[in-house]
Amino acid sequence: MNPKRTNNIATGVIYGLVGIVVLILLFLIGYILFNGVPNISWQFLTSPAQAFSAGGGIRDQLFNSLYLLVLTLIISFPIALGAGIYLAEYAADNWVTHLIRTTIEVLSSLPSVVVGLFGYLFLVIQLNLSFSILSGAIALTFFNLPLLTRSIEESLNSVSDLQKQAGMSLGLSDWRTITRIILPVALPGILTGVILSAGRVFGEAAALIYTAGQSAPSVDYGNWNIFDPASFLNPMRPAETLAVHIWKVNTESVTPDAHLISSASSAVLIIVILVFNLGARFIGNWLYKKMTATR
Amino acid sequence: MKTYNLEDKSIVTIEDEIEISSDNLQVYYGDNHAIFDATLKFPKNQITSLIGASGSGKSTYLRSLNRMNDKIARVEGKIMYQGTDINAKKVNVYEVRKQIGMVFQRPNPFAKSIRENILFGLKSNGFKDKEFLEERLETSLKEAALWDEVKDELDKSALSLSGGQQQRLCIARSIAMQPNILLLDEPASALDPISTSKIEDTLTELKQKYTIIIVTHNMSQATRISNYTAFFHLGHVVEYDKTSKIFMNPTMPATADYIAGAFG
The missing domain is CATH 1.20.5 (Single alpha-helices involved in coiled-coils or other helix-helix interfaces)
Known part of the structure; x- marks a missing residue:
């Protein structure tokens, strides 16, 4: 041939x-x-879910999903950033580092049900956090950390060593070189990692059933006191997310329009992830241009 | 390649004022002994070339002078600069690198604007005065012979410059810190002949203010710009003398063979 x-x-x-x-x-x-x-209609997006009758919406579930995502990122991003910086820039090439990497890989292949049950036993029962957004966010952090750490480490590693040497040769500290020179260049890659992990968090159901719970108590969207149980911002309330809702209406629900609700919810889920992706890219590009003066 | 007696060496005594010197410097990469007993004195406000074949250790030696080999290699022996041994553990390496700047083989401007490239080091060291920074920006770029080409686009990304311009920007970035010594590791080897000659002109100008030590592969470059030349072979400094002496009438057979192109 x-x-x-x-x-x-x-x-x-x-x-x-x-x-x-x-x-x-x-x-x-x-x-x-x-x-x-x-x-999908405005009414569908803004009305609470119905347990028995048709015409229920997804207002609370949609908000819970977004709130959970934000909370998870607030907890997991700083940890992953620190770990990623350590692994990429500081860690010596020895058995400890290899052990850390292997652990991260094992953690990333953990089935989400296992993470959920662990979260249930440890967070919900042991630490007495009950079914709450906080329990869910911490469980999702376990789920999220390996992926995020790995992608941050890889993005930092992809920045040329020459950049680091340039910083060193000017008498800058490692920390300043990393945060002000290497990190801005690695930003697009880090952002991709955040987007990917956010998509996973948004679509996650199994780990949340046991941690954030399956009920969406009606909350007051005008109440900004996060310590008030009725407030929409209270992280200690149980919160059914959109993905859990889809699972639930399809398995346990007795609403006559379960099929409609799950189809519409799935579409909303996809659209929100898409909007999140585009938004994150847009903000990331803007930030990258601002920090690197590339046009 | 012939084998030479590497214990034989011919090192000139420098009469001029010495800016920096190394005393019995040894460099090890793990178990690999890369530099043997390098004892060299570099005259102030002159250009010294370090020449030798690939793997002769000239770059390793250069990088040891401003402690860029920390964490990479083990460097033993003394490096005397302004009366202190800057190879000592307790020495503040950041201060050393501020006074002994370095330019690398491949241009490595930061992914920032031209202005930020020059000023980032100064700002990081706490200089805030606008007038002072603007003055440093202009002076450094002028000294690196880049000012006329970029003065109207200082806020453009440094990555939009050509390779030769980027390298001159890196020189400007180093001298913005007002160092006393400039180390250059084959700064023109990735550049075209026109950019190379611009860099060489720049260096010849810069030696009035700075002591310059340059690693080069290019022997005619060494003859064009440097006052002194040290020849490295397999980690040993074999010969160190006035550039004209090294290239016209070398003492050591290894130097003579290298210059004649017998290996390299």
Whole structure:
């Protein structure tokens, strides 16, 4: 077989494989949006869920998902950033570091049900945090940390050593070189990691059923006192998220329009993740340009 | 390649004022002994070239002078600068690097604006006075012969400059810190001939204010710009003398063979 022919066949096969991926993706997203979008209405997004009758909305679940995401990122991002910086810039190449990396990899392949049950036993029961957004956020942090740490470490490592040397040669401390020179360059990669982990958090159900709970008590969106149990910002209240809601209406619910609700909720879930992705990219690009003066 | 007796060496005595010197410097990468007993004195406000084949240790030696080999290699022996041994553990390496600047083989400007590239080091060291910073910005860029090319686009990204301009920016970034010594590690080897000659002109100008030590692969570059030249071979300083002496009438057979192109 001559090289040209080999090349054509290889290219054909690769195009075919890519085509399969794209088709599956388009089919799934198309199916969800096609079935869901017609059922989304302002009323659906702004009214509370109904247990027995039709016409329930997803107001609380949607908010809970977003709130949980924010809380999870607030807890996990600083930890992951610190760990990522340590692994990329400070850690010596020895067995301790290898052990840490292996541990992170093991943690990242932990099934989410296991994380959920661990969260239930440890956070909900042992630490007496009860079914709450906080329990959910901490459980999701366990879930989220490995991915986030790894992606931050990799983004930092992808920045050329020459940049670090330049900083050193000016008599700058390691810390200043890392935070002011390397981190800005690594920002787009770090952001990709945040977006990926956010998508995972947003779509997670199993780990949350046992930690954040399955009930969405009605809350007061005008009450800004986070210590008040009725406040929407109270992290100690149980909170069913959108993904958990989809699971629940499909398994236990007796509402007659369960199918409509889950289709519409799925579509909302996808759209929100998309908006989050685009928003994060936009803000990230803006920040990157501001910090690096590239236009 | 022939084998030479590396214990034989010919080191000139420098009559001029000495800016920095190394005394029996040894460098080890793990178990690998990379530099043997390097004893060299560098005259103030002159250019000294370090030449030698790849792997001769000239870059390793250069990087030891401002402690860039910390954490990478073990450096033993003394490096005397202004009456102190700056290779001592307790010495503040950040202060050392501020006074002994370095420019690398590949241009490595920060992913920041041209202005920020020059001023970042100063700002990091607490200089805030606007007038002072603007003055340093202009002076450094002028000294590096880059001012005329960039004065109207100081807020553009440094990465938009050409390779030669980037390298001159890196020189400007170093001299903005007002060092006494400038170490250059093959600064022109990644550049085209025109950019190279601009860098060489710049260095010749800069030696009035700074002591310059430059590693180079390019022998005609060494003859063009440097006053003294040290020849490194397999981690040993084999010969150190006036550049003209090294290239016209070398004492050591290894130097003569290297200059004649017998290896390299």
